Amino acid sequence: xxxxxxxxxxxxxxxxxxxxxxxxxxxxxxxxxxxxxxxxxxxxxxxxxxxxxxxxxxxxxxxxxxxxxxxxxxxxxxxxxxxxxxxxxxxxxxxxxxxxxxxxxxxxxxxxxxxxxxxxxxxxxxxxxxxxxxxxxxxxxxxxxxxxxxxxxxxxxxxxxxxxxxxxxxxxxxxxxxxxxxxxxxxxxxxxxxxxxxxxxxxxxxxxxxxxxxxxxxxxxxxxxxxxxxxxxxxxxxxxxxxxxxxxxxxxxxxxxxxxxxxxxxxxxxxxxxxxxxxxxxxxxxxxxxxxxxxxxxxxxxxxxxxxxxxxxxxxxxxxxxxxxxxxxxxxxxxxxxxxxxxxxxxxxxxxxxxxxxxxxxxxxxxxxxxxxxxxxxxxxxxxxxxxxxxxxxxxxxxxxxxxxxxxxxxxxxxxxxxxxxxxxxxxxxxxxxxxxxxxxxxxxxxxxxxxxxxxxxxxxxxxxxxxxxxxxxxxxxxxxxxxxxxxxxxxxxxxxxxxxxxxxxxxxxxxxxxx
Numbered sequence: 001x002x003x004x005x006x007x008x009x010x011x012x013x014x015x016x017x018x019x020x021x022x023x024x025x026x027x028x029x030x031x032x033x034x035x036x037x038x039x040x041x042x043x044x045x046x047x048x049x050x051x052x053x054x055x056x057x058x059x060x061x062x063x064x065x066x067x068x069x070x071x072x073x074x075x076x077x078x079x080x081x082x083x084x085x086x087x088x089x090x091x092x093x094x095x096x097x098x099x100x101x102x103x104x105x106x107x108x109x110x111x112x113x114x115x116x117x118x119x120x121x122x123x124x125x126x127x128x129x130x131x132x133x134x135x136x137x138x139x140x141x142x143x144x145x146x147x148x149x150x151x152x153x154x155x156x157x158x159x160x161x162x163x164x165x166x167x168x169x170x171x172x173x174x175x176x177x178x179x180x181x182x183x184x185x186x187x188x189x190x191x192x193x194x195x196x197x198x199x200x201x202x203x204x205x206x207x208x209x210x211x212x213x214x215x216x217x218x219x220x221x222x223x224x225x226x227x228x229x230x231x232x233x234x235x236x237x238x239x240x241x242x243x244x245x246x247x248x249x250x251x252x253x254x255x256x257x258x259x260x261x262x263x264x265x266x267x268x269x270x271x272x273x274x275x276x277x278x279x280x281x282x283x284x285x286x287x288x289x290x291x292x293x294x295x296x297x298x299x300x301x302x303x304x305x306x307x308x309x310x311x312x313x314x315x316x317x318x319x320x321x322x323x324x325x326x327x328x329x330x331x332x333x334x335x336x337x338x339x340x341x342x343x344x345x346x347x348x349x350x351x352x353x354x355x356x357x358x359x360x361x362x363x364x365x366x367x368x369x370x371x372x373x374x375x376x377x378x379x380x381x382x383x384x385x386x387x388x389x390x391x392x393x394x395x396x397x398x399x400x401x402x403x404x405x406x407x408x409x410x411x412x413x414x415x416x417x418x419x420x421x422x423x424x425x426x427x428x429x430x431x432x433x434x435x436x437x438x439x440x441x442x443x444x445x446x447x448x449x450x451x452x453x454x455x456x457x458x459x460x461x462x463x464x465x466x467x468x469x470x471x472x473x474x475x476x477x478x479x480x481x482x483x484x485x486x487x488x489x490x491x492x493x494x495x496x497x498x499x500x501x502x503x504x505x506x507x508x509x510x511x512x513x514x515x516x
Contacts, residue, residue: 020360026367027137033374034144038122041147044381045118045158048502049111051386052419053394056504059107059160060415061086061427065093067105067418076240076247079446081409081453082423084430085247087255090240091198092162110160117168118157121334122146124171129341131179132304133349141370142341145281148377149333152277154503155384156327163327166199167334170206170310177214178303183221186214190225194232201256202318204233206310206331213306250442258436260322269319273329278336280373285339288346304342311335325504344370384502393498397509400492404512406460409453411468413509426450428468435473447477454481457515462486466507486513 054060064083068075075093076085092113099109122143130139150157157164169192176189193211196203211229215222240248275282289305311331318328347366351359394416401408402420410417411431414424426446435443453459462482469475490512493499499508 020364023360023364023367026364026371030141030367030370030374031137033371034141034147037144037147037150037374037377040381041118041150041157044150044155044384045111045115048385049115049158050106050108051391052107053386053390053499054413054415054501055107055111055386056154056156056159056161056501057412057507058086058427058429058504059110060413061430062092062096062110062160063105063107063415064418064424064427065090066096066100066110067424069093069097070100070105074244074247076244076251078247079426079434079442079449081426081446081449082414084426084434084446085251086427086430087251087433088162088200089198089252091195092160092165095165096160107160111158114160114164115158117164120168121164121171124168124175125334125337125341128171128175128178128338129345131175132342133345135341135345135348138341138345138348141344142337145278145340145374145377146334146337148374149278149329149337151379151384152326152377153330153333154326156330156503159503161327162200163330166196166203167330169193169196169199170203170331171334173207174210174303174307177210177222177225178300178307181221183224186222187224187228190228191232193225194229194236197233198236201252202314202331205317206314209306209310210303213302217300217302250439254439255433255437258433260436261320262322262324263320265319265324266316269316273319273326274332274336277376278333278373280369281336281340284343284347285336286343288339288343291346304338308335308339327504340370340373386502387498389495389498390500393493393495397492397499400490400512401461401463404461407458408461408463408512409459410463410509412465412507413463416463416509428465428471428474431474432471435471435477450478451481454478454485457485460515461489462513463492463509464511464513465509467505482513485516487516488512489514 048055065075065085068083075090077083092110095113096110099112100106103109103112125142125146126139128139129142130136133139173189173192173196176185176192180186180189190211193203193207196207211222211225215226237249240252285308289308292301293305311334315329315332318324321328344366348363351362354362398416398419401410401417401422404422407423408417408420408425410425412425412428414427418424431446434446437443454462469479488511492509492512500506501508
């Protein structure tokens with residue numbers, strides 16, 4: 001059934017039209033490419049889901065959040081040398097802790113959550129396009145295109161980070177608001193939007209436009225969604241602040257506002273990030289939005305432009321944050337996948353009244369462009385897989401850390417110290433976020449603790465990564481005392497090619513320093 005407000009040809013009419021041999025083969029080709037990208041993601045994710053070391057440089061810090069929960073400690077607390085939380089909301093950590101009861105506190109638990117969330121996103125993309133257009137064919141192309149953006153997003157779909165989870169919950173919230181007309185269904189949508197926020201704060205930013213519109217258009221059946229969202233936000237904030245003595249609000253509300261902006265990314269976002277790699281998909285989506293742009297404010301077709309606005313906005317805003325990596329493009333690529341499916345079927349439906357040969361010619365061109373779009377996304381799956389040498393290098397490093405008599409400070413790689421049977425260490429990214437905050441007294445806690453620990457040679461070893469002193473704040477506060485009281489003892493890797501993350505910031509542990 002085609003969604004109300006979209007006068008597109010349903011699948012039955014499309015099938016009734018004469019289809020030429022060329023169009024038939026092109027449909028098969030683009031369909032196979034779509035399934036191929038989905039299958040490729042499943043294989044890559046399956047091969048690396050149990051890899052015991054980081055695929056991305058902040059995965060280890062995420063794992064340490066789960067360990068805090070399993071130890072019965074608050075995720076958000078006063079900074080110390082063992083742990084400083086990231087500036088993200090905690091749903092991924094809680095779900096990872098639940099999975100850890102089955103598979104143990106390993107990366108497998110967190111990556112399984114992200115993997116399942118990505119599958120949920122693909123199902124939602126299919127259903128969204130299928131429901132809007134009545135076309136299973138274009139419905140299946142939407143998740144295939146999203147899967148094809150795997151490398152454009154840095155191979156991020158299954159890593160132990162919150163992006164896949166928040167996006168999945170956001171899209172399902174939108175789907176429920178768009179197609180569920182009952183009060184109960186829309187209330188569920190509001191709660192799903194809260195869960196998206198509770199995975200990553202940007203979920204709330206992306207969801208507010210379409211929720212606000214639905215509340216204005218149909219308040220009688222949507223006020224439950226607003227109440228579910230607002231009530232959940234209030235209760236969760238009160239609960240988390242009570243559990244963490246107010247640190248939850250500091251880390252998740254206050255600190256994120258202190259990120260610097262990278263304004264040059266404003267231009268490259270609309271060229272290099274979106275238009276160039278997804279020219280056909282973006283073009284079809286834009287065609288559909290313009291042609292079907294609603295006139296009346298009560299027209300349900302407003303939902304799609306507002307959803308796309310939210311997806312575009314969070315990707316752009318996150319990309320403009322200094323240090324924003326390509327993982328933040330996942331929402332806008334999901335929006336392009338929806339637009340690709342809707343725009344493609346829209347054109348096919350508009351051809352129904354044309355003469356047969358003209359219809360075949362135009363339809364074939366649309367499918368040729370679709371094939372070109374899919375082919376342009378081709379990548380080497382093995383580039384996203386850690387090697388046997390990476391695993392062996394990591395195992396040797398853990399053994400080396402375990403062989404140090406006392407505690408070892410591993411900033412940015414505290415999970416390695418835990419694997420070696422020692423205390424964890426604060427993550428570099430969390431320390432950077434803390435140092436750029438506005439509360440000097442909070443920063444001084446961490447600065448004072450670390451300077452004293454290094455000055456008194458508390459640690460029998462310090463493992464430093466490639467980029468530990470790249471941030472000038474860290475270099476200013478800690479480099480002098482470290483160089484005064486410690487010296488480089490061991491270069492950790494002879495091979496310059498091993499143990500690098502397969503995505504994200506290129507960094508790895510480099511040296512073991514011992515007290516002078």
